[in-house]
Amino acid sequence: xxxxxxxASMSLDGFISGPGETGFxxxxxxxxxxxxxxxxxxxxxxxxxxxxxxxxVRSLFEDTGALVVGRKLFDQTGGWGGTHPMDRPVVVVTxxxxxxxxxxxxxFTFVTDGIESAVERAKAIAGDRAxxxxxGTIARQCLDAGLLDEIWIELVPVLLGGGTxxxxxxxxxxxxxEGPVSVVEGTGVTHLRYRxx
Amino acid sequence: xxxxxxxASMSLDGFISGPGETGFxxxxxxxxxxxxxxxxxxxxxxxxxxxxxxxxVRSLFEDTGALVVGRKLFDQTGGWGGTHPMDRPVVVVTxxxxxxxxxxxxxFTFVTDGIESAVERAKAIAGDRAxxxxxGTIARQCLDAGLLDEIWIELVPVLLGGGTxxxxxxxxxxxxxEGPVSVVEGTGVTHLRYRxx
Numbered sequence: 001x002x003x004x005x006x007x008a009s010m011s012l013d014g015f016i017s018g019p020g021e022t023g024f025x026x027x028x029x030x031x032x033x034x035x036x037x038x039x040x041x042x043x044x045x046x047x048x049x050x051x052x053x054x055x056x057v058r059s060l061f062e063d064t065g066a067l068v069v070g071r072k073l074f075d076q077t078g079g080w081g082g083t084h085p086m087d088r089p090v091v092v093v094t095x096x097x098x099x100x101x102x103x104x105x106x107x108f109t110f111v112t113d114g115i116e117s118a119v120e121r122a123k124a125i126a127g128d129r130a131x132x133x134x135x136g137t138i139a140r141q142c143l144d145a146g147l148l149d150e151i152w153i154e155l156v157p158v159l160l161g162g163g164t165x166x167x168x169x170x171x172x173x174x175x176x177x178e179g180p181v182s183v184v185e186g187t188g189v190t191h192l193r194y195r196x197x
Numbered sequence: 198x199x200x201x202x203x204x205a206s207m208s209l210d211g212f213i214s215g216p217g218e219t220g221f222x223x224x225x226x227x228x229x230x231x232x233x234x235x236x237x238x239x240x241x242x243x244x245x246x247x248x249x250x251x252x253x254v255r256s257l258f259e260d261t262g263a264l265v266v267g268r269k270l271f272d273q274t275g276g277w278g279g280t281h282p283m284d285r286p287v288v289v290v291t292x293x294x295x296x297x298x299x300x301x302x303x304x305f306t307f308v309t310d311g312i313e314s315a316v317e318r319a320k321a322i323a324g325d326r327a328x329x330x331x332x333g334t335i336a337r338q339c340l341d342a343g344l345l346d347e348i349w350i351e352l353v354p355v356l357l358g359g360g361t362x363x364x365x366x367x368x369x370x371x372x373x374x375e376g377p378v379s380v381v382e383g384t385g386v387t388h389l390r391y392r393x394x
Contacts, residue, residue: 012350012374012391013364014211023371143356153209155352157377157391159340161370167210173358174220177209180354180387185380192387194209194354 002065002123004142007152008135009189011160014167016135018160026158030189031057041087042080053186060152061086065126068093068118068133068142074108082106086132091122093138115141135166144171148196151177155190199262199320201339204349205332206386208357211364213332215357223355227386228254238284239277250383257349258283262323265290265315265330265339271305279303283329288319290335312338332363341368345393348374352387 008016009027017023034050038057049057067084071094079098082105084090089107097110109125111118119142122131133142142148153166177194184191205213206224214220231247235254246254264281268291276295279302281287286304294307306322308315316339319328330339339345350363374391381388 011371012211012348013362014209018371026371026373151209155389157374159364159367159370159372159374161364161367161372165210167356167358170356170358173356174208174215174223175356175358176223177354177356180382183380183382183387185377190377190380190389192352 002126002128003130003149004119004123004133004147005130005150005152006133006135006139006142006148007060007154008139008166009154009156010135010166011156011158011163013159013161014165015160015163016166018163020163023158023160023163026160027156030154030156030186033188040085041083042085045085050187052184053189053191056184056186056191060132063130064088064132065129066091066122066131068115068122068131068138070134070136070138071095071098072137073134074098079106079108082108088132089122089125091118091125093118116145116147119147136164140167140170143167143175143196150181150196151194153192153194154186155192157188199323199325200327200346201316201320201330201344202327202347202349203330203332203336203339203345204257204351205336205363206351206353207332207363208353208355208360210356210358211362212357212360213363215360217360220355220357220360223357224353227351227353227383230385237282238280239282242282247384249381250386250388253381253383253388257329260327261285261329262326263288263319263328265312265319265328265335267331267333267335268292268295269334270331271295276303276305279305285329286319286322288315288322290315313342313344316344333361337364337367340364340372340393347378347393348391350389350391351383352389354385 031047036051036054038047179194180192182193228244233248233251235244288306376391377389379390
């Protein structure tokens, strides 16, 4: 059975972006503060984290079989030009299928009947590999619906003072997690993995 | 020179108490989820954390020479009956000295001219040991005023969904920290220590 996880770079005060979509230079600094190259499917996007974080990122890429994202991110990135940087099939949760999609040359699926259906679809695609769901609204919906198995936090040593929380408006707070089941010390980031009970 | 730190048990979503002063059974669970006794100055309050966390707490107690707390906490605890559980002198930041205080039998000092003065007083008391300042408003005031050297986060695997943030209304966000300079894996808690630049 495919495991469902969410992962995001988060500030010490719990934000995945700062006020007014700022702070990314801090949140994502660890992707570029080392000298170990990690290729993505986007030839213009190569990460250079520390060796420890590179291993972490590569292993996450390898273990992932499909992704679930919201329509907002899909629009913001222009559907990543048809190829997600992780080079994996993407299931987009949306109310309406965007014009020009789906495309034969891009492994993007559009699900209009809710998060459960989207995760089910992604699991079928992922086979025995994991399904990665986007932080923010999508992750929170999965958590509320009991669809989430693991939370991966890339904890970054910055206080952003506001912005978008990793998890907000939780339906079932408090949510007690198990772990961390792993702690990996990168440079400028601590990779923490928790299990949802 | 005395180092100034703040330390608190914090949820993964950044809160040191949940909505309406709830969630402490989760935030402080690690103080009682093991079998290593840690005595406090209060005979009725003995902690039983894991061996790893016990060592962490004992070392923090030993390294601390004085504490700075706000008037709210002082009132809530009734001045800890005159003895703080850490058995250290306490400097209380307040607008007015409470009735009946100071007392000859209790090492409590009341400072009415602001946080800088309170920290200076605590440093003089602490000598070459550290000054611990309370999470919440006091810690934030210290951070804003450039008085804080370290932030110790006891990161607890729970999402509280709201409440009192460890740091809120920061005057100088984003604040980039250094570290973690140490990561100690307890049971049900990850002890993280960061340096303020």
